[in-house]
Amino acid sequence: MVEQRIKLNRIDWFVLVLCVAFIISLYVRFWKADESAQQVEILVQGEKQYILDLKQDRKITVQGKQGESLIEIKDGKARFISSSCNTSFCVRNGWQQHGGDFVACLPNAVSLHLAGGSKLYDAINF
Amino acid sequence: MPLPGDYRQMNKRSRLFLVISVFLILFFSACSEKKEPLNVLEEKMLVMGTIVNVSIAGEDQKTFDKVFHDLLTDFKYMQAAWNPWKKGSLARINQLLPMQASFSIGPALKEILERSTELEESSQGLFNPAIGKLVKLWQFHEDEMPEGPPPSAEQIQKILSAKPDVDNLTLDGLSLKSSNPEVILDFGGFAKGFAVDKAIEHLRSLGVQNAIINAGGDLRAIGSKGDKPWVIGIRNPRAESIIASLEIKGDESVFTSGDYERFYDYKGKRYHHIIDPRTGYPAVETSSVTVVHNIASVADAAATALFVAGPKKWEEIANSMGITQAMLIDKSGKVYISSSLNNRIKFVNKESLDIHISENIIGG
Amino acid sequence: MLLQITPAREDIIIARFAALAIGIHVLESLLPSPIPGIKPGFANIITLLVFMLYGVSTATWVSILRVVVGSLIVGTFLSPTFVLSFSGALASLLALYVLDRFNQKLDGESLSILSIAIVMAIAHMATQFLVVYVFFIPHNAMLDLLPVMMTAALIFGTINGLITHNVYNRIARK
Numbered sequence: 001m002v003e004q005r006i007k008l009n010r011i012d013w014f015v016l017v018l019c020v021a022f023i024i025s026l027y028v029r030f031w032k033a034d035e036s037a038q039q040v041e042i043l044v045q046g047e048k049q050y051i052l053d054l055k056q057d058r059k060i061t062v063q064g065k066q067g068e069s070l071i072e073i074k075d076g077k078a079r080f081i082s083s084s085c086n087t088s089f090c091v092r093n094g095w096q097q098h099g100g101d102f103v104a105c106l107p108n109a110v111s112l113h114l115a116g117g118s119k120l121y122d123a124i125n126f
Numbered sequence: 127m128p129l130p131g132d133y134r135q136m137n138k139r140s141r142l143f144l145v146i147s148v149f150l151i152l153f154f155s156a157c158s159e160k161k162e163p164l165n166v167l168e169e170k171m172l173v174m175g176t177i178v179n180v181s182i183a184g185e186d187q188k189t190f191d192k193v194f195h196d197l198l199t200d201f202k203y204m205q206a207a208w209n210p211w212k213k214g215s216l217a218r219i220n221q222l223l224p225m226q227a228s229f230s231i232g233p234a235l236k237e238i239l240e241r242s243t244e245l246e247e248s249s250q251g252l253f254n255p256a257i258g259k260l261v262k263l264w265q266f267h268e269d270e271m272p273e274g275p276p277p278s279a280e281q282i283q284k285i286l287s288a289k290p291d292v293d294n295l296t297l298d299g300l301s302l303k304s305s306n307p308e309v310i311l312d313f314g315g316f317a318k319g320f321a322v323d324k325a326i327e328h329l330r331s332l333g334v335q336n337a338i339i340n341a342g343g344d345l346r347a348i349g350s351k352g353d354k355p356w357v358i359g360i361r362n363p364r365a366e367s368i369i370a371s372l373e374i375k376g377d378e379s380v381f382t383s384g385d386y387e388r389f390y391d392y393k394g395k396r397y398h399h400i401i402d403p404r405t406g407y408p409a410v411e412t413s414s415v416t417v418v419h420n421i422a423s424v425a426d427a428a429a430t431a432l433f434v435a436g437p438k439k440w441e442e443i444a445n446s447m448g449i450t451q452a453m454l455i456d457k458s459g460k461v462y463i464s465s466s467l468n469n470r471i472k473f474v475n476k477e478s479l480d481i482h483i484s485e486n487i488i489g490g
Numbered sequence: 491m492l493l494q495i496t497p498a499r500e501d502i503i504i505a506r507f508a509a510l511a512i513g514i515h516v517l518e519s520l521l522p523s524p525i526p527g528i529k530p531g532f533a534n535i536i537t538l539l540v541f542m543l544y545g546v547s548t549a550t551w552v553s554i555l556r557v558v559v560g561s562l563i564v565g566t567f568l569s570p571t572f573v574l575s576f577s578g579a580l581a582s583l584l585a586l587y588v589l590d591r592f593n594q595k596l597d598g599e600s601l602s603i604l605s606i607a608i609v610m611a612i613a614h615m616a617t618q619f620l621v622v623y624v625f626f627i628p629h630n631a632m633l634d635l636l637p638v639m640m641t642a643a644l645i646f647g648t649i650n651g652l653i654t655h656n657v658y659n660r661i662a663r664k
Contacts, residue, residue, distance in 0.1 A: 006604055006655045011596065015605045019612060023644060026637040046172030085271065100359075104177055107270050111177055113170065121359030121371060122166070122181060122351070125380045125416065126343040151516055152563065162570060165626045 037099040038116030040078040042071065045109040054078065054114070064108030071112065084108050100124055164336060164352035169194050173201040174321060175269035176342030182329075183336035183351050193332055197325050197339070204321045207234065210258045210312040211267060220258060220311055223295075223304040230300045238320055239302075241423055242313055243292045248447045249431035254403040256290045258310030264408075266388055266399040267312065274392035282406035319381060319426025322346045326377075326422070344429075346379040346422040360471075363414040363455055370473045372418070379422035383429035384414035402434045411436035411456055418451035418467060428452070437462055441486040450489040503540075504548060508555035511536035515560035528639060530646045531611065533560070534582075538607055538654040543661075546590050550583050570626060574618045581617035582610040603658070604651035611647030615639050 067084025104111035265272030294306035336349030
């Protein structure tokens, strides 16, 4: 159907290869990131105190209303290890992993909120 | 090279064809109603003893910030006004009620009192806003988690035998009088719902049409995200995972009452905050109840009442309250669900659940 | 006294080609797209063709007219969609201008219309993505879409470039 085959010279090929390489680099860069959450926001008394990358393992002590809450980040997940409250409801909730997940130690007014990753739900009822 | 589209060179047939094609194209392009996806902005506030998450679609940051600020003010006001014990409007009323003499109340509290009275009636007393004294006895009246020990049978009987009930109150205009010294008002069983309703009303008056207000897991959603509906995930009462999801149609509230929300363990036994007004003890047969209904205050009260009703009586209470979409999970993990809710809910792992679809819910 | 506007030959060319591009644009708007923003963009063939026949400035006119009038007809004028279309069009025209200057400097072996078409498509799509990401949906999930959008730009740019080449040959014969 093409009347005259399109002639591509060296400069064409150069540009084309450049474009394709650029696009492949995008896949490499962005598609390795999986669906789980990327960051955890730690709120104290309703204010955002920390925004931490979930890819970096660490333990952090947060000063809340009553006392201290110990929070752990590992393998892209976050949880309360211990908290100054007596029921430790927050600790019992275990690891949080998906965007939108949240767990709070209400007596101490410390809460963890996971953000980023693909969001399956606009809100979670519990 | 001749200019393209020189219509003077066309014959009559071609011209007619051209005109008709243009008309058809314009006509059909008007037909396709493409909905744009709306941008969603979200922010959280710590109020009413929980985290309230506000999501609004289709507004810019400036509008969102103003609306959010207004809602925060609203919630703070309501929290103070409806606390049964701490200094505020309701606390004042609770101080005066045992005197069994008339006094005047504010119009805002009149509304919530009347609404709670309707709900006590329709729930056949399983939602009872007059048992504030019992709630305090169990120490669930504060934001902080109680430690126990549980109250003695004598203490419970003392209050129970007086049968505190909203019927013991007479409201004449703005004048309130109690005939039962054991009546203390505690709207905890539906206060969140009522607050969410007020917040949604306020949002609407500001012109916002697509939003979710999620007060610690209990929410009301209006509108949509533009091209897609709001999708709500319902969490499994026992595990951290999502058990089911629901797409919101129009204006709906999703409220869940669970035995895992506020509780304490004492000497190996668990005591949670949903007290059965008939026995004076926490209701034991249910693990959680999820109710879907337009009005949040109704959904909240129903979730409480159905929880108390348990697997044997929940259908009867759902009918008397006008609830058609509800789900009850009992202590063994068995799922009881109304057929209308079952038709639209998407369970994540249906095979792993023991589901019993109810035939007895009217309209459900 | 009646005001008489006599269109110059260039005006007529621009108007006719713009009309053609608008027609294609409106027709294309009827097609469903799996992800908003991913369209073949066949109207760009007209822009490319006009560029090959008459140069960058004429092509610019045709392109802008296509975006503005097209959005008026489809009903998205001044909507977010329009902002996207317009910024994408500006970006691809800028790319066109740069490549054209580049070609002029080369004298001899110059870029074919295929490469130009591909670069324009990528510029168009990339700008649209940036506008969405910065102003509308600053969400991490958006980044997952980027490689897909760029691949689509590559494919559709190639198709458009080949079609343009084919059509140009046929016209140039006359």
